[in-house]
Amino acid sequence: MPTFSEARRTILDHVSTTGIERVSLIDAIGRTLAEDMTAPWNMPPWDNSAMDGFAVRAGDCQAPQTLLKVTGYIPAGAIATSAVEAGCAIRIMTGAPIPPGADAVVPVEETEEDADSVKILEPVKARQHIRFAGEDIKTGDRVLAAGTAITPSAINMLASLGTALLPVFRRVRVAIVSTGDELVELGGQIGKGQIINSNALSLAAAVKEIGGEPVIVGIARDNRESHLHILQQGLQADVLITSAGVSAGDRDLVREILTELGAEQLFWKVDIKPGRPTAFAMKANTPIFSLPGNPVSSMITFEELVKPALLKMMGRKQVIAPLFKATLTEEIRKKPGRLHFLRVALERGKDGYLASSSGNQETGIVKTMIQADGLAMLPPDKALFAAGEQVDVHILNQDFLLEEA
Incomplete structure (x- = not known):
């Protein structure tokens, strides 16, 4: 049985990026660039004014209260057709090209203008308030790297830079299969002993949240024929995720049927809690994640094991969420031997984050997953964590990182 780190490494070593497609610029938001992008021209393309004011020769404006003759006007979008002569200035707007002869711009608020002249109130430095051609990007520079x-x-x-279509990695198409005779689809009639197939919707939402394309295939009932039919459909996608049916019961058929369909199991069970009965297999280039049926286990194993793989398949370079230190506000006990993901509520203290249990940690209690801002990763070799002890936390609630209005 692999450790958490070993399981995640095995998964990431076996997945590769999806294909490349070209999409419109606005449709590329949140996607991952598939090729390096280089600049076809300088940015800015010409020397231009950073301020509304006057284009001048700095050498003419070294004494306070310098009076210059205004000989022209250049609005944004115009072309500079005449030069700034000695003792003269040209009125200029932000973004307008710098006229020949000028080497500085004086903001209008630092001048006093008359009908055909302008008084420069303070000495002027050469190159001030000019945005020079190529100072942002030069022709041929790599603007953005693949990934x-x-x-x-x-x-x-x-x-x-005139880019209309962008090469990006294709969104990963993820088939989601739930298993069990007790499941009813949302909106269906619920009988005794039945529950709504909420895991499929939760997993689909998690896939969609990171930019993937979820496909809810359906429910595999507790018989071989149903499993064969549904899992064969699921294997048509880029990735297959199953929920439940991977424990050791006589109706847990997922691993057996996947093997019949040609999948190679790379591990079954991971040394973590919750989420121990998680399996990972490959059929050719299709990754298969078999997650536990308990709702919290399903969500946590998706977050920690599936999500990094999907991000890698969509071209991301950084796929593993950073860990933050948080100080426990209460004593926490657990059984030694497995890495434990503790659902925690977080708050900001004067010296950093403070973490406390978000409530009942049973894997069927979804409320404490909703109330959790993060997952504290409690190492396998310890049983007791004292109040005041620091632990690593994977933050789930990105809103927690924002300041209140």
């Missing part, structure tokens, strides 16, 4: 997540600022840069 970069596309953000609004990346879109701004690429649009400025």
